[in-house]
Amino acid sequence: MSESNYTYFTEANLKQGFAERVAPFWQQQVTQGQFVGRGDVLVHYAFCIPEAARATVVISSGRIESLLKYQEVIYDLFHQGFAVFILDHRGQGLSGRMRDNPHLGFVNHFDEYVADMAHFLNQVVLPNQKGQLNLLCHSMGSAIGALTILAMPDVFSRVVFCAPMFGIRPALPAWLAALLITLNRIYNAVIPGASGYFFGQRNYHEEPFSTNRLTGSEPRYTLFRELYSQQPEIQLGGVTPEWLAAASAAMWHIEQHAAELTLPVKVFSAQQDEVVDNRKQQYVVSNMPNASWESVAGARHEILIEQDAIRMPVMRKIVTFFNSATA
Secondary structure (H helix, E strand, O other), X not given: OOOOOOXXXXXXXXXHHHHHHHHHXXXXXXXXXXXXXXXXXXXXXXXXXXXXXXXXXXXXXXXXXXXXXXXXXXXXHHOOOEEEEEEOOOOOOOOOOOOOOOOOEOOOOXXXXXXXXXXXXXXXXXXXXXXXXXXXXXXXXXXXXXXXXXXXXXXXXXXXXXXXXXXXXXXXXXXXXXXXXXXXXXXXXXXXXXXXXXXXXXXXXXXXXXXXXXXXOHHHHHHHHHHHHHOHHHOOOOEOHHHHHHHHHHHXXXXXXXXXXXXXXXXXXXXXXXXXXXXXXXXXXXXXOOEEEEEEOOOOOOHXXXXXXXXXXXXXXXXXHHHOOOO
């Protein structure tokens, strides 16, 4: 089915659509598996391949996310002719944790995420690839995606970055951010019973829709929170100073090497984003030689679970962008 006549779920029929169409699709069409990543961390993945698939999309999700949260996106892409592959980044979702408290947002270095993605590509995606290989990224997943492209420049044909994490808010001077991270690491090391989190962070908690910073769509937000309530093993809390240090190093590296991202790039920037730094994002993207940057009016950080009036046009543009590589 082409993108011109595909019918997306609306917020009004979302709950019914999940029960009657997405849930059976997930059971019948989606294959799930695991592999052992660096440091013996189990990495969970899923994929689905339609008959006569014309192209392939790999999804790199954001922090705290699970592939289970992407069921609507995966359903949409599958039914428009794309083979879809997604993994849960280490330390979140259905993948293994690296700290005793499973809520701690921790990673040693973003190279670990990239190594997992490279293994996933080489062992799972490429042997099953159909047509051109495209990359769809959200937030932290955009940083991981950019680093993967820099490490494997000939693998992907096109990439879409949604609300990419090329800078985070609040946008602090580098010296101040480094100082706070160092002080927090010392605090966690010497204070008995310290949580391990960065200052002000905590275990997973369900933010009411009325005060959430992620989306203006109450039905999609409710679906997301219900999923995390029903499957508490995918819950993740705030970040650790180690994650922040790793993220800072990753974002600096991407900024320094943005000109090397020469493949076609499409960026959707959430106009009302309170999570990532849009000014830094736009600057980094401006150094990518084949990139287009679009500010999505009214969108909060999670564009792919936004209100219909925001989400549907973006999804159509994503599909059109990926289809143009196969024309």
